[in-house]
Amino acid sequence: MPITDQFKDNKSLALTKRLIPWTICVLLPMALIHSFFYPLPFSPSPKTDLPHSTNNNITYRSSLSASPPSSAEKGKTKETKCDYCNGEWVSDSGSPLYNDTTCGTIKEGRNCITHGRPESGYLHWRWKPTQCNLPRFEPQTFLQHIKNKHVAFVGDSMARNQLESLLCMLATASTPNLVYNHKTGKDNQFSRWHFPSHNASVSLYWSPFLVHGVEKSSTNPNNNLYLDHVDERWANDMDQMDLIVLSFGHWLLLPAVYHEGDSVLGCHYCPGLNHTEIGFYIVLRKALRTTLNSIIERRGDKGNGIDVIVTTFSPHHFEGEWDKAGACPKTKPYRNAEKQLEGMDAEMRKIEIEEVEYAKAKAKRRLRLEALDVTKLALLRPDGHPGPYMNPFPFVNGNAGSVQNDCVHWCLPGPIDTWNEILLEMMKKWEKQSRNED
Template identity: 35%
Template sequence: MDIGGQSEQLGELSENKALYYYGRKGCREMGKLLETLHEIQVEEFDAAEKEAKNKGRGERCDLLRYLWLVSSRSENMVPDIWMQTKEVVWYRGLFLIRSMKIEVLELLKSNYLQQKNIPKGVLALPLTLLVVVVLIPLIINLHESYSNLYYSGSLESIENFTCNIFSGNWVAYSEGPYYDNQNCPFITYKQNCFMHGRPDREFLNWRWKPDECELPLFDAKQFLKLVGGKSMAFVGDSIGRNQMESLLCLLNSVARPEDITDRYTLNDDKYFKWWFYARYNFTVAILWSPFLVKSSQKYLNDTSFSNAENLYVDEADEAWTTHIANFDYVIFSGGQWFFRPLTFYEKGRVVGCQKCHDLVTEPLNLYGYRNALRTAFRTVVNLKGFKGMVFLVTHSPNHFENGEWNKGGGCNRTMPMRKEESALVKPYGLEEFYESQVEEFIVAEKEGREKGLRFGLMNITGVMLMRPDGHPDKYGHNLDGNVNINDCVHWCMPGPVDTWNQFLLHFITIPI
């Protein structure tokens, strides 16, 4: 399974998208400055031209005006000469112009200059003026105006921005975890592996290292400073809750939140939670919606997996749609619940099903998942008043070995895999879910961008495929309890799931 290869392709997509965003922001600032410079140039040129004509030098001024206008127009207006700027990256207020060239070859080769009796050497004057009068002041102005406000890193850190942070390996790290299970009160009982007797701690001594750059460690103070006055919602199933609780534990060394759930719901504080950091005016919530769309919710009373859940794949779940309009960050995750028997409804009628007759032999039908994800994205893109950033956390892999989840399968490894080794691992349905997510995300990101929304793909699938050692396994419950199902789906806390919030911090640090 080549999740790593697809991750590298997504890295290119993310880089191109980043160049687009930063180039777009930079071009807005460039446009403002160019308008001002152009006005000054026109005024000064008109004055000089008037003075020159009074002295009988009108023809030379006409020639200079022609060349100046040609060199300042777009390539669509004047195809023979244009200025082409490649890879202009806007990063925290600083323009990096990696390669800039002025294409005059076609004009020099054409007969136009000969027909007009214009010496080719005369091009040197307007082109030199273009560089001296426009480009150099522009770069200096931009640097002086914005570097003090935003830029505090090195050129190396700027180059790291274009790195694919999801392509790499886990490397040894002797410093250990950010927190332990005894000093964080937010860990769900079933993910508190050490409380249930997990004896090994070696799985905590690893950190994620991208191939071409460094991923900064999580900084709780920096995170809270960035999200001050904002709100963040995790929408999905217990995997999303796993990440949210990891975030609460990571922030716990700096600030302790207040549970304000009763302000929003009086009936269900098991699946829905709101936390508030008063000092930073920051709210974080988990909105339970395992299918993202409306369902019959049979799962609440039926854990046998034998009865089909009804999914209305064209109707987003009101459990989250009624809350997120004012959130600044919305983080979608999920997919684990789409392995069970499902009946798909669209426009009120049945359009298909999954595992309708045989739970074992019938293949997955991803029609339901694709359309549920599509409906969720379209809902948030078209949600009136929503101006936040949307993340998708790609599918979190399970690692059942020596049997299926309900037939004695477990995950008792104590070391990460290397990338090459994980490429041979093929969890049931993982590749299909992953491809569906990426394809739907690309479409949604394009639609959202057209409406001024920002999207981020947290591509954790290949990263976590290397961590079969990070699950609770049999340490997700009391060892003397009457439970014989091992947990190779969720993640121990502390553990590799904390890296997801390093990725999250990386995303929100980018000033898009």
């Protein structure tokens, strides 16, 4: 071999020796990084594809099969709870699920479309929670959840308003049959509808105080409430109920005398009577506690269990006194910065939330209880009430100055449909959990 060629080979060998360590130092970390972010696909052994075999009620799985998560792991993977009470009303070009012609259960005073309300902007808003999306109501899904069950709405006219909304939305998927109806005056006070398609019943129980009460009359200007006795007009049927939706509060603002045990506890606005004025906050708390305690005692650990929803206080929007030509003329929702939850509305909601949490702490294992917190989202909808259209075509005769307004209840369709959309989401969540986990 020529010397020049030998020199070249020696030079190449020396260069190669110098490059090998450098190459290893560079490529090895790169290989490790690549394997970390892009692992090679793993092909299981054919043995692991054998079907699971069982013997003596024990399931044998491949060693490569994922083991079931522990209770601690389950807790880590639970979905974040959505706070439906915080959010904003956003414009929605979609149409309501129903209208005045597709639903035959709307109380006359809430049928704003039929009564001639000229603008329909109040129909085109949807509630957008801050933490999540609120799906559009699915009537078939709701009916499937209440299949072979009895849902009872118990309370005042706000309970009836929410029930009417629910019936209207469900009727788009399945026609309900009115199987029982008891009226006092023009109002349905005790009614029941049956959905043959799902063997499901939805009932209304008029009970404006939830506890036993004697309503005012021409001879007695005050309501009389017995705060330590639940109203048996609905509680007697408790064994037949699977879901109870409670809604009350507005009737507590009226003059009343409050009884507890064999004595008078006090009163609210009862001039001329020798009773202590105690307002209505303490009464709200006592009435709700008596009600929830009664449900726990009677149904907390019996049968297939029971679910209870407490719909929180829904604010009114009278501008002026309700009985002195007070009205609610706004045609758009408030923005969050425009209206704060405060005063009576905030206190009523606070008491209801506290009492639900107090009852949950002592509830027995077969009772599930939650608050349907609608106070804030209701506060932001001054445009959703019937207003003067609680009456048909109120301005036809030009008597605008003397028209009575309803700024408490809600047009149907209207914002209160959202109450039931949230209710369905709560039911979906419950469906994923066993009662023992709650």
